[in-house]
Amino acid sequence: EGVDVCLFAMYVQEYGSASPSPNQRHVYLAYIDSVKYFRPEIKSASGEALRTFVYHEILIGYLDYCKKQGFVSCSIWACPSTKRDDYVLYCHPTAQKMPRSDKLRSWYQNLIKKAVREGVVVERNTLYDFFLQPTSECKAVISAACLPYCENDFWPGEAEKLLEKKDDDTSQKNDIQAGRALRVAKRDDRKGNPEDILLVHKLGEKMRTMKEDFIMLCLQQFCKHCHQPILSGKSWMCTCCKNFHLCDQCHAEELSAPQKNRHPAATKQKHAFQRIEEEPLPETDDGDPTMESKYFDSRTDFLKHCQDNQYQFDTLRRAKHSTMMILYNLHDSACSACHRAMDQRFAWRCLVCAGCKFCDSCYKQDGENLHIHKLKQADNQQLLPNYTLQVSVLSLSFVLDCYVLDLFCSVVEK
Numbered sequence: 001e002g003v004d005v006c007l008f009a010m011y012v013q014e015y016g017s018a019s020p021s022p023n024q025r026h027v028y029l030a031y032i033d034s035v036k037y038f039r040p041e042i043k044s045a046s047g048e049a050l051r052t053f054v055y056h057e058i059l060i061g062y063l064d065y066c067k068k069q070g071f072v073s074c075s076i077w078a079c080p081s082t083k084r085d086d087y088v089l090y091c092h093p094t095a096q097k098m099p100r101s102d103k104l105r106s107w108y109q110n111l112i113k114k115a116v117r118e119g120v121v122v123e124r125n126t127l128y129d130f131f132l133q134p135t136s137e138c139k140a141v142i143s144a145a146c147l148p149y150c151e152n153d154f155w156p157g158e159a160e161k162l163l164e165k166k167d168d169d170t171s172q173k174n175d176i177q178a179g180r181a182l183r184v185a186k187r188d189d190r191k192g193n194p195e196d197i198l199l200v201h202k203l204g205e206k207m208r209t210m211k212e213d214f215i216m217l218c219l220q221q222f223c224k225h226c227h228q229p230i231l232s233g234k235s236w237m238c239t240c241c242k243n244f245h246l247c248d249q250c251h252a253e254e255l256s257a258p259q260k261n262r263h264p265a266a267t268k269q270k271h272a273f274q275r276i277e278e279e280p281l282p283e284t285d286d287g288d289p290t291m292e293s294k295y296f297d298s299r300t301d302f303l304k305h306c307q308d309n310q311y312q313f314d315t316l317r318r319a320k321h322s323t324m325m326i327l328y329n330l331h332d333s334a335c336s337a338c339h340r341a342m343d344q345r346f347a348w349r350c351l352v353c354a355g356c357k358f359c360d361s362c363y364k365q366d367g368e369n370l371h372i373h374k375l376k377q378a379d380n381q382q383l384l385p386n387y388t389l390q391v392s393v394l395s396l397s398f399v400l401d402c403y404v405l406d407l408f409c410s411v412v413e414k
Contacts, residue, residue, distance in 0.1 A: 016284035028150035033088035072229035090306035128211035225250035
């Protein structure tokens, strides 16, 4: 119909190569949300809904981008929203059904199968199996400190609750369970301090029954012994087992180990390894400037902004209006500090963050403390009037479109 409509939203947390472990080179797919206005409502050649096919391609495309940027893993918590709970887009259509847990898991499973076929994902696992119950070949220390610590994820909040409960709970039953967990850890030759072993045990009990909801995707190969991603591009692949790779150091230790302890440890017949060489992983920084926005900095900020301004998506008419206003607010000329309209001729702009600008009043008040990067006022004042005029025309165009749409809606309602 020639009008922009926001259909799909996604929030992710990216932890680059400069981040410390265990979050280094990790991506957390925090929230995805959509409203059912996708057109046409037909099936694709594969037999699935065209809407599902397009959303899958968006996510696979993003994972492929992360893989090429040097990220090694991605975690997903498949947690469906409730009928009255909005993740990103405010006020869903009443006729839109919210998927149950099993349906959402199936949706993600189909997505992952496509990503594996296309070579984007090299291995699929669960967070529980990957970190808390690895295979017998794994020689890494099992610790809660190895799990990626992502904001609003399930396990960090659950771990904090368990630690608080541990300080309050001194019952005999708790002591018996703790002793049993320590004996199991000793039998399995697990290393670590007792508190960490108990935390891993209790966390595993919480996650075991719903482990399929916590998806762990490997975008690059991980060493099966030390459980670390192979960043150098040089690895040793088992010629018999699927997705069994060792880093150089672990392969050297494998060769020096007694014959009976070599891979696979459970059989007498040992497997051979083949040398694989690929390009080393690049740094994750893509070089693009960081764009700041008070509306899009977080899911809660965006949702609150939509709620405060009644930017709803429960009908197509409201979705059109909400999208128009979101685009207008995204491109307005407000100060990044006080959020008031300002004269672009006297704006102080960040040389690093695109779209980050401050009014002259805020700069005079706070100076260089206003922003973490250096701020500069435009040198050539002759060019700014044309820029200001262009922005003003675009702003007036948005306002006029909003007014016409509102007038049309009023006539229709009457």
